[in-house]
Amino acid sequence: MPLYKYVCPKCGHEVTLLKKISDADNVVCDVCGSKMVRQIGNVGVVFKGNGYYVTDSKKTSSKKEAVKSKS
Ligand SMILES: [Zn+2]
Numbered sequence: 001m002p003l004y005k006y007v008c009p010k011c012g013h014e015v016t017l018l019k020k021i022s023d024a025d026n027v028v029c030d031v032c033g034s035k036m037v038r039q040i041g042n043v044g045v046v047f048k049g050n051g052y053y054v055t056d057s058k059k060t061s062s063k064k065e066a067v068k069s070k071s
Contacts, residue, residue, distance in 0.1 A: 006036035 005016045008029040015036070017027065027036040 005039040007039055008032065008034050008036050010034040 002019070003016060004019050004027075005014065006027045007014050008031065011029065011032045011034070013029050013031045013036075015027070015030070019027075025038070027038070028034070029036050
């Protein structure tokens with residue numbers, strides 16, 4: 001299970017939790033009860049091979065033709 005960092009948009013309270021993907025959006029602030037927002041890329045978890053990286057390289061492929069051969 002990946003580690004996620006959550007920040008409360010209302011009071012700024014931060015927590016880091018181990019969550020399943022399916023549970024990842026259901027985090028409530030301990031302090032004020034607001035729904036917390038997940039922060040991606042702040043915990044040291046790298047999202048390679050999750051579709052995240054592929055989407056990014058598609059964008060840059062218009063600049064660099066060398067990436068073309070990857071498909
Ligand atoms: Zn809060």
